[in-house]
Amino acid sequence: MDALKAVPSSRLAVVWSVVTGELARPMDCDTVEGPCRVVDVGGGTGGFAVPLAQAGYEVTVVDPSPNALAGLTRRAADAGVAERVTAVQGDTDALTGLVEPGSVRLVLCHSVLEMVDSPQLSMDAIASVLAPGGAASILGANRVGAVLSRALIGNLSAAMALLNDPDGRVGERDTLCRRFDPEELVTLVASGGLTVEQRHGVQVLADMTPGGRDTEPGAAQALREFEAATAALAPYRDIATHIHVLARKPVG
Ligand SMILES: C[S@@+](CC[C@H](N)C(=O)[O-])C[C@H]1O[C@@H](n2cnc3c(N)ncnc32)[C@H](O)[C@@H]1O
Numbered sequence: 433m434d435a436l437k438a439v440p441s442s443r444l445a446v447v448w449s450v451v452t453g454e455l456a457r458p459m460d461c462d463t464v465e466g467p468c469r470v471v472d473v474g475g476g477t478g479g480f481a482v483p484l485a486q487a488g489y490e491v492t493v494v495d496p497s498p499n500a501l502a503g504l505t506r507r508a509a510d511a512g513v514a515e516r517v518t519a520v521q522g523d524t525d526a527l528t529g530l531v532e533p534g535s536v537r538l539v540l541c542h543s544v545l546e547m548v549d550s551p552q553l554s555m556d557a558i559a560s561v562l563a564p565g566g567a568a569s570i571l572g573a574n575r576v577g578a579v580l581s582r583a584l585i586g587n588l589s590a591a592m593a594l595l596n597d598p599d600g601r602v603g604e605r606d607t608l609c610r611r612f613d614p615e616e617l618v619t620l621v622a623s624g625g626l627t628v629e630q631r632h633g634v635q636v637l638a639d640m641t642p643g644g645r646d647t648e649p650g651a652a653q654a655l656r657e658f659e660a661a662t663a664a665l666a667p668y669r670d671i672a673t674h675i676h677v678l679a680r681k682p683v684g
Pocket of ligand 1: 542
């Protein structure tokens with residue numbers, strides 16, 4: 433594949449690093465018949481799909497939103513990679529009817545499990561479409577990070593609501609259906625028969641410090657370095673805004 437030319441938001445640097453590291457593993461492609469296939473379920477307007485297509489991968493985005501898919505198509509055309517990006521309208525839990533089971537080398541499912549009807553059915557579908565040896569990149573909202581970020585700005589009523597709600601929501605007006613505790617997300621990902629190989633915190637402190645807002649010279653760079661140093665390190669990774677898990681479907 434070509435050198436990687438574009439990177440999504442720097443806040444997702446650790447996820448990009450894990451995903452591109454996974455796609456660079458030559459042995460995994462050998463287990464999949466045909467070209468390396470990447471499916472980005474709930475991929476929206478292509479924040480990951482388009483940079484991956486620019487890097488040379490064929491990417492199918494499955495998303496129920498016609499508006500998001502229209503944005504994706506425009507973005508892919510603007511980037512000159514329309515021929516490597518396929519837009520399919522549909523839901524995560526219907527994935528097996530949209531993508532051939534056992535055929536996919538990498539499934540991305542980023543910031544989607546917190547809004548689907550059934551995270552379990554979605555994970556089962558993701559596991560079904562993966563080829564043996566293929567991997568899933570799952571990014572989920574972390575309840576712990578959400579509680580701490582609200583508490584640190586003094587919004588203790590929202591922090592307490594999140595802490596006590598069974599689904600980790602802040603009332604009925606919350607746009608998310610749920611947030612996950614870190615171990616809960618890891619258990620969910622493994623429940624479909626996948627083996628969890630890596631877990632990271634994404635934005636360990638980025639939402640809790642002024643560093644990301646460039647309040648002093650070098651602060652943003654210092655924050656990036658801090659994030660890189662703590663992303664894989666417990667307990668820091670477990671207070672991040674999001675939890676990222678890479679899990680693999682066993683061969684045989
Ligand atoms: C927060 S956006 C995330 C977009 C992209 N994955 C990213 O990380 O930038 C959530 C996306 O999930 C899609 N979505 C909502 N419900 C879904 C479902 N049941 N199955 C698949 N995608 C869904 C939305 O249309 C939206 O594009």
